[in-house]
């Protein structure tokens with residue numbers, strides 16, 4: 020992905036972030052539909068597009084002098100962002116403390132610790148994710164970040180987050196000259212969608228944009244939250260980075276269809292992803308059918324299916 024700012028900080032394993040494959044779906048797209056291309060972000064070092072965000076956030080903070088080597092980065096996390104931050108912090112000589120909970124998978128705690136993080140576990144009580152638990156995690160992270168030589172990474176507010184995803188758009192424009200007609204992206208914070216679009220536009224492409232969300236918690240289309248099991252998405256009625264004026268539409272996809280798509284994708288296309296990948300590919304195929312031949316739809320496999328083994332999608 021190159022070295023943002025040419026600072027020479029993107030060394031060691033950080034140089035393996037980005038330049039992920041863009042693959043065309045061969046079997047799952049009906050005859051007579053547009054082409055569907057998938058950016059395989061599970062190929063990043065921690066298996067997620069979060070690595071792009073983490074390197075942008077932490078190199079940005081170092082370059083501004085907001086942190087110095089030896090300082091402690093703090094974030095509350097369900098594990099994927101935490102693993103990416105732990106990985107990047109270690110290479111940049113920063114410490115990382117994650118406020119985590121036993122409501123999330125233990126393998127994510129282990130991954131953060133493998134990269135040298137200190138993981139503080141907020142008890143969930145019964146293993147479920149509730150707004151009360153998330154509030155408690157956030158408050159604990161904010162309190163820790165008040166300490167001297169501590170820095171709050173701010174995955175829900177830092178402008179470095181969408182900036183980090185711009186590399187994804189630039190790579191897609193290079194891999195698919197002329198760019199896609201449509202870009203379909205599942206929304207959590209909206210950072211990946213906005214950053215990818217910015218990277219595409221900076222490279223001269225200007226696709227129509229479709230935001231994707233689970234129908235069970237269709238916050239963008241209905242504003243009504245609901246219980247759902249697609250990790251990382253549908254986190255807010257007002258995603259912090261999302262500018263709704265860039266959207267042509269929002270597609271709400273039923274989660275069971277997305278999970279079934281994950282299994283089919285793995286078995287027929289060899290694309291291995293999690294629930295948000297399933298949402299994205301369902302929406303992209305729907306778009307491709309509506310568009311017809313002679314067009315190209317791009318979507319994202321946000322992270323690797325390896326992160327979901329043992330969970331409800333693949334067992």
Ligand SMILES: Cc1ncc(COP(=O)(O)O)c(C=O)c1O
Nearest residue numbers: 206207208209210211251295321
């Ligand atoms: C697996 C997964 N998919 C999708 C998203 C949504 O990305 P964004 O927050 O950039 O909208 C996330 C974010 O946490 C995620 O972890």
